[in-house]
Structure formats: structure tokens, C-alpha cells
Amino acid sequence: MRLYLSSTILCLTFAGSIAHADGSAYSPYVGQEFPQQAFFGDTHLHTTLSFDAYGDGNTTMGSDEAYRFAKGEELSGHDGVPVRISRPLDFLVVADHAEYMGVVQGVAAGDTSLKASEAGARWAKMAAEGQLLEVFGEMVADGMANTPRELDDRFVGSVWNGVIDAAERHNDPGKFTALTGYEWSSVPQGDNLHRVVIFRDGSEKTKQVLPFSLFDSEAPEDLWAYLANYEAETGGRVLAIPHNGNLSAGRMFELQNFTGAPLTEEYAHMRMRFEPLIETTQIKGDSETHPLISPEDEFADFERWDLGNLLVTKRTSAAQMQFEYTRAGLKQGLVQAEILGENPFKYGMIGATDSHTSFASAEEDNYLGKYGVATPNAERWNKKFPPLTVPGVLEQFSEWQSSQSGLAAVWATDNTREALWDAMYRKEVYATTGPRMTLRFFGGWEYKVEDAYRNNIPEIGYSGGVPMGGDLPTSTTGEAPTFLMAALRDPDGANLDRIQIVKGWQDIDGTTQEHVYDVAWSGDRVVDGQGDLAAVGNTVDLTTATYSNSIGTAELTTMWTDPDFDPGERAFYYVRVIEIPTPRWTAFDELRYGIQMSPEVTRILQERAYSSPIWYTPEG
Secondary structure, rough: EEEEEEOOOOOEOOOOEEEEEOOOOOOOOOOOOOOOEEEEEEEEEOOOOOOHHOOOOOOOOOHHHHHHHHHHOOOEOOOOOOOOOOOOOOOOEEEOOOOOOOOOOHHHHHOOOHHEEEEEHHHHHHHOOOOOHHHHHHHHHHHOOOOOOOOOOOHHHHHHHHHHHHHHOOEEOEEEEEEEEEOOOHHHHHHHOOOOEEEEEOHHHHHHOOOOOOOOOHHHHHHHHHHHHHHHOOOOOOOEEEEHHHHHHHOOOOOOOOOOOHHHHHHHHHHHHHEEEEEEEOOEEOOOOOOOOOOOOOOOOOOOOOOOOOOOOOOOOHHHHHOOOHHHHHHHHHHHHHHHHHOOOOOOOOOOOOOOOOOOOHHHHHHOOOOOHHOOOOOOHHOOOOOOOOOOOOOEEEEHHOOOOOOEEEEEEOOOOHHHHHHHHOOEEEEOOOOEEEEEEEEEOOOOOOHOOOHHHHHHHHHHEOOOOOEOOOOOOOOHHHHEEEOOOOOOOEEEEEEEEEEEEOOOOOOEEEEEEEEOOOOOOOOOOOOEEEOOOOOOOOOOOEOOOOOOEEEEEEEEEEEOOOOOOOOOEEEEEEEOOOHHHHHHHHHHHOOOOOOOOOOOEEEEEEEEEEEEEOOO
């Protein structure tokens, strides 16, 4: 039934459609397909199925508990005290180590299929005689030396199917997404080359394969071949996310393949085909950059881990750090793109917890420990990092140096496996160190200053350019690109200090450069003659572990044009958003337990977010 108000203006249909006389929709949102919401989640969480998590105190919390916690349910912690996240996450990837996944539990339980193998039978006998710790030590040593024990495929398949079934139980499209995944844990001579593997698909495809582990190969190239074979055999899709690179001893962005051969265009293609993102911030420090390689960046000294590798056997120099940290890796990629014809390090950025407790918490006032043995207590801050029963492993690190970080923010059309995975693959994502701030970033050639103050920035951004993770179209005028960005504080968090643009580029002589531009900030501060912006201030009261939002601002938005643009130079740009100072988890522990930590302990930090870059490539 239709009521015609005018033959020339519009018609109203009781069925629900409203259209202009020319048939176009009245609603301006009809046909809009760009992402309207940022979804927050953790892409790297371990449960009791990971042998190191089990060995360091997480003996009971499996995949179901991990999902329940991420969805906001109150659980009992490893010490029996109730735990809960402040707000539910939107998605989660349980990423237990592929190596010996579930074996410690199977040994302890005397699993029949596990005992069918020689190694499984021996370990089960040792466990029955009270030598479970020795069993665990052998497993860790196997991983470090790449000397696998033969296990029964029935057991491996049973554990993997259980992981998949748990994801299926908790996946609730539109409300909460459980993506199936695991961690490939290559660690040659202690150098961390881990990757988290994430499937787009459900159980009908993921159950057709078993996880690829370091015992299959330590070479990333072989992992990519496995991923390619999965897609070819099942018709599914899969990607891998490299672990943050600061413990890789200079190998995450090395300019050779795993065997030492020079990089090739095929190598670059395969790496970017299956690795669109990199983990830039997590428990084991922040990997955006380092003061030794970004000495002019006042915010470079943030949550640093200077250990070289997981065995603390290869301390790295500034020269080696060029191949560890994300910003330096992005710069290396510009050079390799010119040499190879394709950029092997063209990464988007995310954060993750890498928690081994089954609890995906990245909240400073809710530090539940990154291992079960680091459950909240008055003494944990000064305890050495869990040695994992292997002498030398992280033994020079104290718990207080653990970073309560981070989260992945994904701009997706829906909270579903398909939409989230697709957004990750196109790199429309950003990293946060924990707060759920909202960040938009677009690049184009014709944005105007007034665009930053309109109410439809996303529509302007998408229609006039590309979002974070994209490539600027080739310039036809030689004029500088324009960038549109907007940041909104976490509604439950701290105000914002500033927005910065980090630019990396390759000079005409092939040398890479970087510069950090302050482009929007709170208050009436001004950039001085040296290009420096005064600090925002500090309202943190350590006696109460509180701060005030009387400084900073809730929202920052601006349009920026690169003042140093050269159309002949390859470049990338990403946004870094800095919050005002707030209490770190150590400050909350001092207050709650009435203790005084030593002077070197960090108690205050400025949380931040990193967008995925936007790239510019000269024509020709």
C-alpha cells in the first residue's frame, strides 16, 4: 500500500522504503559499505594448552575459560580470587603454541593415545613418578634445540579439534567473534621469530589440517608454504602475524631469507601475501621504535625490553635494532621495494597481550600477571621472569618490567569472523597499548582543512582517499598529499595529549630517513622554533594511583599536509596518538599492597595508539 503525497517530490511505502522522485534512497546511509565501528580484541592469548603457560602456573584455565573471561564473565583466578575484565572484548584469538599443544595435560592425565608413542609413554611414566617438572623442562629444551619427539597423530588431532570446537561454541556473530588460531613458535638459537596463525574459516575447513609447528620447520618460508597449501586444499583463507620483533636479535626484518640467501621478489610476495600485520606492542615490551635508532623522538623510550633474544644470549646494538623494531622495518621495506620490485615489510600494526594466564586483560588497574605464577601479590614486582626451567631464559628480567599491553583495534563492517579477518588482511587496523581510543586516519590529495571539522569525516575520508593500511594513488600534480585524522579518547580512560604523524622515507640517494611531526594537540601550547611542543603536564597522584582529566582533551582532529614532500621519494606515514600521563600497573600494586618498589621501577606512563601506515610510491 502506498500513499502518494506528490507525484514529483516523494512517495512513502508502508513496506519501509523512502525514495526521491528519481528513485534514489532518501536515507544517506543506504549503500554505505565502509566500516562504521572499531572492534577491540586480543589476537594472541595462551591457555593451559601451551606448555610454557602450564609450566608457569596456568594448570586449569583452558579455551572455554579464556572466552568466558573475554566476554566479561567473572572467573576465579589462579589463586582463587575473583577476576574480571572491565568491559567485554569484541573478539579473541586463542593462540596456544603448536609445539606440544596439550601434551603436558595429556601426560599428567595418562592419555591413552599420547602413551601410544615412545616419548609420550616415557613422559607419562615420569609424570606418574612425580617428575612432571622434568618433563616440562625436556619439552622446552626440545623447542630451543628443534629436536622433536614423535607423538601420535590421534592425540595431536584430538587436541586441535578441541581448540576448534571451543571457538565454535563461543563464536556469536554480531556479538562476539572467536577466531581459530595458534602460534608457530620458531626460536632458532633463542631468536624469537614467532607467528600467530589466524584462520578466517569455521570447523569444516580448519579441521582438515593440523597446526604447523617449529618441529615441521623453523623457516618462515615453510610456514607460508603450509598456509598456501591450506588455502589451495580447502578453499579457505588464513594469515600469520609476526610476534613483536624486539627479541629477534635483529632477525625479524633481516635482509636475507632463513637460510641466508638474498631476498627475492617471490620472497617479498609470499611474505606480504600471508603476513599483512605485525604485533607492535605486548607484554614483552613495545616494538614501535627505540631511542638508539630514533634519537630525536622524545616518545621513543617507552616500555623497553633490551634483551636481544629469549635466551638473553645476543644483546643487540643500534645497528641490529634496525632489523627488530617496526618503524625501522618499515624503512627497510622502502629500500627493498626498490630493489626487489615488492616491499617485504609492508606491515599494518596491531597490539596483543601474549598473556599466558587465559586472561586477556590489558588494563593497568587490572594486572593479573602474564603467567600464572605472577598472580597478584605484594612480592611479584621484584621476582625474576619465569625461567621456564631453561637456565638463562629471561632470567635477567623482573616482573615489574612486564608491559600491560596491548589490544588490536579493527575497523570492520560487522563483528564476524569474515568481516574482522578481511579488515585485518587489508590492514585497516591499529594498535593500542590498552586503552580503547578511537582512531581514524585517511590519506589523499584533496582534503581540506574544514573537512576535519565536519560531522561526516569517515565519508569524506573514504570518498576522497584511502584509509590506514592503504596506498596513496599516484600523484598527477606533484603536490603534497593531505591526511585526515581524528582521535577520540577511551570513554572510560584518559584525555589525549597529542596526535603525531610519523613519516619514513627514502632519499634520492637511497638513504632512509624519519621524522615525527606534532600535528594536533590539547590546550594552547605552541610549537617552538626548534619544532618542539611542550609537555602536556602530569596530574598523576601516586599516593592514590589516580589522575585528572583536567589536562588534555577528549578529542583531536585535523587535516595535515606534508611540508617536506618530494614526489620522487618513497614514503610511509602513520599516526601515533599519545595520552596524558596515567598510573602504570606498578603504581596500583604499590597502593593496594602498601609497598614501596625500588626507584628504577616505572610507575607512570603515557599510553598510546599506532595506526597502520599509508604508503606513497612514486610513479615509474
